[in-house]
Amino acid sequence: MTEARTRGPLPRTRRQIYEDRLRRRSLLIAGGSTALVFGALFLLIPLAPGWEKVQRVFFNGEVFARTLPGLLEAFVLDVAIFAWSVPMIAVLGLLVALARDVSNPALYPLRIFATVFTDVFRGVPVVLTVYLIGFGIPGLGLPRPWNSPYIWGTVALVLTYSAYVAEIFRSGIESVHASQRAAAQSLGLRDKDVMRYVILPQAIRRVVPAQMNMLIALQKDVALLSFIGPVEIFRQAGVYKSLMANFTPYVGAALIFLAVTVPATRYADYLLAKQRRQRS
Amino acid sequence: MTKTVSLAALALALSAGSALAEAHAACAEGLTLEDGTLTIATGNPAYYPWVMDDTPESGEGFEAAVAYAIAAEMGFEAENVTWVRSSFDEAIQPGAKNFDFNLQQYSITPEREEIVDFSVPYYTAPMAVLLAPGVESEATMEALQGLKWGAVGSTTAVPMLTDVIQPEQDLLLYGDNADVNAAMGAGQIDAALFDLPTAMFLSAVMIEGSTVLGQFAAEGEGDQFGLLFEDGNELKACADAAIAALEESGELAAIEAEWLQSATGIPLIE
Known part of the structure; x- marks a missing residue:
């Protein structure tokens, strides 16, 4: 051993040399095939007869540069709506999940209500909910500023998303083994405390990656609020599209969305992988 | 109106009963999607007073009436006009179109003109x-x-x-x-x-x-409505001539008077 240390790194075994060669080879093949596919796409697509027009209408550099600042400005509204919706969705979603879990017979109506809530808001298309709540409730005669589309659009988003989030929380709660509940009860904890100190801490931790997916979906669905008035990025892109008869602003908006959702997706992947490692 | 014009032509040139219609038809010949038929697109739904009751086939409503008048000038009988519906996005997307021209209050702007073609305006x-x-x-x-x-x-x-x-x-x-x-x-x-x-x-x-x-005030801030064509569609010249003829004969103004309320009495904003 000491001899080996003085002589520097161990000589590589034949096995290691073989594996290294294998790895290099597969890297080369992967790189080559990727270059081939992208190169072919890059060379062949512009050969299509309509490419010039498609490029002018969808990938117009001049229009892109002209509209990007306005799009970014409008995107601030998306981020704001997202930021104030998330805490409300988390709280309401958790409450609904807990309501579906109550075992007290006197509170059975609460359970029914929670079930109907999740069924309805998961079943109705988000756009319809946004329209109904965004135009319908203010139409009842609320004074300004309480009839603002920002408020009621947010309500619609929160209702829809908390229905999904509640179901994910519930799956987390149910994934905690029944023996945990029994053990906690045998220690003398009350039902309330069993949930609070034993079940929820485990349940919530387990569903974090799944909830990250909901966040990513919400980031995009914020754009649905544009149907009832707010000029967020999707509407702003639509305005540019109409004025310039060019779809490039939509591509710009998509890139801005991607700049946010791709890191978020990678983070969710990372959380999932971490969880797998911890469990195995 | 078109009828009177054709009649005048008939009276002037005995041997050329259909010469006028033929001259017009010639400018559209071979340029429409389907030979002998003019395919016109409008909005879905099409709104009053541009199209009455969302049925452009009736020729009722300002744009429906204008469309049939242009078609007649271009040499198409009313029964040879077919209607399709299109959204704005369909009208500007690249690729083959399912209409010869599209009219649904398209304002003519220089930016739009880079992607599609517009006729001369039929209304301001x-x-x-x-x-x-x-x-x-x-x-x-x-x-x-x-x-x-x-x-x-x-x-x-x-x-x-x-x-x-x-x-x-x-x-x-x-x-x-x-x-x-x-x-x-x-x-x-x-x-x-x-x-x-x-x-x-x-x-x-x-x-x-x-x-x-x-x-x-209509000048400057006003919107000029034009027929929308796919970029480079040669039918545009024919339609331009038809609109110019309708304007000259006063028929366009007559259609406007019939379908669009008089705007007098609406105050001007300075």
Whole structure:
């Protein structure tokens, strides 16, 4: 051993040399095939007869540069709506999940209500909910500023998303083994405390990656609020599209969305992988 | 009108009973999607007073009537005109179109003209202010700036609002007239900007209690409506000639008088 240390790194075994060669080879093949596919796409697509027009209408550099600042400005509204919706969705979603879990017979109506809530808001298309709540409730005669589309659009988003989030929380709660509940009860904890100190801490931790997916979906669905008035990025892109008869602003908006959702997706992947490692 | 013109031609040139129609037909020959048929697109739904009852086939409504008059000038009998529906996006997307031309109050702008072709204008519409029920205001720029504004996001009303009126509160934009109507009903906006005929229709028929406050001078700020063609469509020259002929003969003005309310009495906004 000491001899080996003085002589520097161990000589590589034949096995290691073989594996290294294998790895290099597969890297080369992967790189080559990727270059081939992208190169072919890059060379062949512009050969299509309509490419010039498609490029002018969808990938117009001049229009892109002209509209990007306005799009970014409008995107601030998306981020704001997202930021104030998330805490409300988390709280309401958790409450609904807990309501579906109550075992007290006197509170059975609460359970029914929670079930109907999740069924309805998961079943109705988000756009319809946004329209109904965004135009319908203010139409009842609320004074300004309480009839603002920002408020009621947010309500619609929160209702829809908390229905999904509640179901994910519930799956987390149910994934905690029944023996945990029994053990906690045998220690003398009350039902309330069993949930609070034993079940929820485990349940919530387990569903974090799944909830990250909901966040990513919400980031995009914020754009649905544009149907009832707010000029967020999707509407702003639509305005540019109409004025310039060019779809490039939509591509710009998509890139801005991607700049946010791709890191978020990678983070969710990372959380999932971490969880797998911890469990195995 | 076309009939009288043809009759005059007949009287002038004995041997050329159908010479005029043929001369027109020649300019469209081989250029339409389907030989002998003119395919015209309009909105879905098409709104009054541009098309009555969403049935352009009847030829009733300003744009429906204009379309049939242009078709006749181009040498197409009414039964050889077919209608299709298209959205704005379908009209500007690259690739083959399912229409020869498309008319649904397309404002001619230089940016749009880079992607598609427009005919010479068949109508010039001033912009007008529609006030929600119960809202009072004055026809001055200052009063207008204090209002909560809405508009249809795909129209040229948007740059007019952001560049010319410059309201103090942020703008709310909608997908179509019906949504603007709903927002007015919900009290979310005080006023909306439309072309004058649409504003007058909405106030008279769609939104009870709403009023047309005033119109902007048609020159400069006005919207010129043109037929939309796919970029480079050679039929454009034929349609341009037809519109010019209709304008010269006074038929275009007659159709306008028949279908669009007189705008006199609507105050001008300085």
